[in-house]
Amino acid sequence: MASVAPTLIHERALASERGHRYIGAADEVGRGSLAGPVSVGYVVIDPADVPLLPGVRDSKLLSDSVRHELVPAIKSWVAAWGVGHASAAEIDALGLxxxxxxxxxxxxxxxxxxxxxxxxxxxxxxxxxxxxxQPTLLDSLLPGFGDPEDVDGLQIPVRTLIKGDLLALSIAAASILAKVERDDLMDSYDRAYPAYGWIQNKGYGTESHRQAILEHGATDYHRRSWQLTPKGQ
Structure with a gap:
């Protein structure tokens, strides 16, 4: 059965509800992987001023070639975009x-x-x-406050949406940007460590990936604080 195309209903509702103009949308990729970064795709749109974008779906529903083909269209469609990564070492140090x-x-x-x-x-x-x-008034008066490093997350309203990558076009677009960039990173890591099959598994815990960890050990791209191999092995 073909998937239902995501819409701009949720973006327009959030914009009209609070009188906002520009709506951001975010989705993550790699949360459950054993190796590689966790990656977040993010886009900003004016939902009153963009058309629907044909072909965009949750990234998991699209082939690799289709995702790559959609990237230029997505970047032209949005007012702004970004993809951010946190490395395996940062996941180990900070928690997921x-x-x-x-x-x-x-x-x-x-x-x-x-x-x-x-x-x-x-x-x-x-x-x-x-x-x-949340920063206090005193914080805002400190020298240098306002730099991106001074806060650990967003200070603007965030609305969660279950199955948002299926329902909201902007979230689906963000998911594609994150998936393409992270997959390309994993492919590049595979060239240095071909034994782990990252081109195929993208760092997720397939049986062959776990067996390779048993045989060759973990790399710097593995999340060493995670259970990388079955207990007792």
Whole structure:
């Protein structure tokens, strides 16, 4: 059965609800992988001023070739875009949720140099993108405050949307940007470490990938704090 095309209904609803103009959208890739970064795609659109974008779906529903073909159209369609990554070492040091927030903030900071959003749609039911600590008035008076490194997440409204990559066109577009960039990274890592099959598995825990870890050990691209091999082996 063909998938139903995502729409701009949710973006337009969020914009009209609070009087916003520019809506951001974010989705992550690589959350459950054993190796490689967690990556966040982010786009900013004016939902009142963009058409529907044919062919865009949740990245998992599209072939690799179709995803790559859609990237130029997506980048032309949006007001701004960015992809951010948090490495395996950062995931080990910070934990997954904090690493997601870091990758998301990197994507947002890049995009907002082009066009800032007023509010954000985030795929899923967990808001891992908002700042965990809100700055006080005193913080804002400190020298240097306002740099991207001073906050650990977004200070603008974030709205979560379950199955957002299936429902919201902007989230689907963000998912494609993240998937393409992360997959290309994993392909490049495979050239240095071909034993792990990253071109095929993209770092996820297939049986052959886990067996390669048993035989060759973990690399710097593996999330060493994770259970990389079956217990007892």
């Amino acid at each position: 949720v904090a690493a997601l927030r870091l990758a998301g903030l990197r994507a947002v900071n890049f995009a907002h140099e082009q066009q800032a959003a007023d509010a954000v749609l985030l795929d899923g039911n967990l808001d891992w993108l908002s700042a965990t600590i």
